[in-house]
Amino acid sequence: MSQYLLSVYGHRxxxxxxxxxxxxxxxxxxxxxxxxxxxxxxxSGAFVFGGRLHxxxxxxxxxxxxxDLVMTDGPFVEAKEHIAGFxxxxxxxxxxxxxWAGKVVDAIGHAIEVRPFAATGxxxx
Amino acid sequence: xxxxxxxxxxxxPHREGVEPGSGRVVGVEVAFREVxxxxxxxxxxxxxxxxxxEDAVQDAFVIAxxxxxxxxxxxxxxxxxxxxxxxxxxxxxxxSARGRELHEQLAVEASNDPGDDGQESGPVSDDRLRxxxxxxxxxxxxEHQVALTLRLLGGxxxxxxxxxxxxAEPAMAKRLVRAKFKIKAADIxxxxxSDADLPARVRSVLAVxxxxxxxxxxxxxxxxxRQEGIRLARALVELMPDEAEAWGLLAVILLCESREASRRxxxxxxxLRDQDRSTWNHGLIEEGHAIVRACIRRDQPGxxxxxxxxxxxxxxxxxxxxxxxxxIVELYDHLLALMPTPMVALxxxxxxxxxxxxxxxxxxxxxxxxxxxxxxxMHAARGTLLRRLGHSDAARDAFQRAADLxxxxxxQRFLTEQLEEINHLDPVxxxxxxxxxxxxTLLRVVTSERCTGHLHAAWADQR
Numbered sequence: 001m002s003q004y005l006l007s008v009y010g011h012r013x014x015x016x017x018x019x020x021x022x023x024x025x026x027x028x029x030x031x032x033x034x035x036x037x038x039x040x041x042x043x044s045g046a047f048v049f050g051g052r053l054h055x056x057x058x059x060x061x062x063x064x065x066x067x068d069l070v071m072t073d074g075p076f077v078e079a080k081e082h083i084a085g086f087x088x089x090x091x092x093x094x095x096x097x098x099x100w101a102g103k104v105v106d107a108i109g110h111a112i113e114v115r116p117f118a119a120t121g122x123x124x125x
Numbered sequence: 126x127x128x129x130x131x132x133x134x135x136x137x138p139h140r141e142g143v144e145p146g147s148g149r150v151v152g153v154e155v156a157f158r159e160v161x162x163x164x165x166x167x168x169x170x171x172x173x174x175x176x177x178x179e180d181a182v183q184d185a186f187v188i189a190x191x192x193x194x195x196x197x198x199x200x201x202x203x204x205x206x207x208x209x210x211x212x213x214x215x216x217x218x219x220x221s222a223r224g225r226e227l228h229e230q231l232a233v234e235a236s237n238d239p240g241d242d243g244q245e246s247g248p249v250s251d252d253r254l255r256x257x258x259x260x261x262x263x264x265x266x267x268e269h270q271v272a273l274t275l276r277l278l279g280g281x282x283x284x285x286x287x288x289x290x291x292x293a294e295p296a297m298a299k300r301l302v303r304a305k306f307k308i309k310a311a312d313i314x315x316x317x318x319s320d321a322d323l324p325a326r327v328r329s330v331l332a333v334x335x336x337x338x339x340x341x342x343x344x345x346x347x348x349x350x351r352q353e354g355i356r357l358a359r360a361l362v363e364l365m366p367d368e369a370e371a372w373g374l375l376a377v378i379l380l381c382e383s384r385e386a387s388r389r390x391x392x393x394x395x396x397l398r399d400q401d402r403s404t405w406n407h408g409l410i411e412e413g414h415a416i417v418r419a420c421i422r423r424d425q426p427g428x429x430x431x432x433x434x435x436x437x438x439x440x441x442x443x444x445x446x447x448x449x450x451x452x453i454v455e456l457y458d459h460l461l462a463l464m465p466t467p468m469v470a471l472x473x474x475x476x477x478x479x480x481x482x483x484x485x486x487x488x489x490x491x492x493x494x495x496x497x498x499x500x501x502x503m504h505a506a507r508g509t510l511l512r513r514l515g516h517s518d519a520a521r522d523a524f525q526r527a528a529d530l531x532x533x534x535x536x537q538r539f540l541t542e543q544l545e546e547i548n549h550l551d552p553v554x555x556x557x558x559x560x561x562x563x564x565x566t567l568l569r570v571v572t573s574e575r576c577t578g579h580l581h582a583a584w585a586d587q588r
Contacts, residue, residue: 095314
């Protein structure tokens, strides 16, 4: 088994995936799809950890400036897209992870990125 | 950098000892090339790790070079290499804790699995198809897919793969490392994908199989790759009988193969016009024609089926001047609509020259020239047309440029002959003789163009 990060990207303008722009009925349908997907992930044992993030406005970048630690407001890369949420899943190879990724894309109607963990992470208990 | 042996050396162990010492080494080298893909594919299945498999097969080749040069090539070279490589890898792995685990696991698997001994049986060729699909996973870039398959299945050196793509060797080395890293890190499994995944992968697999066949066709020292391409194409249609383009690929390969015996003489290219048609393999032609007819009935034309149809028209002519060139031009029109690349346009122009004459063809090719400046056969085609129009000086320059760019011995030899003829003889009409030689290399260059495009895009992104 390998672990993968499924990153959901959002648009800076809209803050988070479709949330502010969507009509209440659409939003409810969206939340329903996501909840169904998450129970499916959980039941199959693929779900490790996941969560929705605040918008990029709430992000801080920490880096080295000479000998000191410097903090800068904003996301790491100055880009239109930023991470809006993510799942960490456990899957039997990339194809299995991509199958989950396909379901996430179906549920949220948005492109996502699949990236393997370099080493298996610790599952919080 | 390994130069391929001179083309007049017949591949195969029976040529050993013809020249004391060197002949034997050539025989060993040829045997290596023939078994490389099979050995690497089997070892990857056994160890699930590309680097372990490659290293072990390399080690086995080093041992074999010494042993085989002294004792001769064993009756089953593939089995010998696979067994030796597996033992080497196990020895290496046993020294680590992970290796001990793997070793115990393998002991169990090996006893249940008779397919590891390198016999020419189902599971082994399946290994190669599985490896093709692994290399062609859509999570890898197209140019990485093709390069990796050529390296692992075709056994081409990094330098040779770089040459096939018209890129520098360090860039290719980096590409291969990245592709292997991604397969390992992302855990891309070594298997033929499920039915649902097949259509997404098949385009790359088709391109790769065609490239493998054409690599064997371009280089007589790698003739084994032709059989490899045919075997894999047959395995693919068996796996995906509903995929029209897979049938198209098989047909185009079979029809090209049918003319193989007549394509070279004394290490020089023999053009379509001059080929002895009685040596064509009519069994393969019949099989290819039957597939093309079935494709036409199915009516889902794609690039491979159209190329197969073009080959079918060539093979249909009992004599060169009975070739139905207007039908060929028409097929190229369709192909150009599907694949609007300068390579297809070049081939179409050459066929059109047969119908409308050399001036018309030259006009089209001159317009394409800037895009295909690095491609030797474009210059050769220009030279042929210029010569036909009586412009000897311009023709000489074009052939000279073609000869400077050509890499294969057989191409260089042919182009040198052309230059000598221009210097000594009257102009002769040769334009169409290129048709046979140019068409099969079509997709190779198309693929590399696409790859170069991708690479530029990647660099632009990293800027």
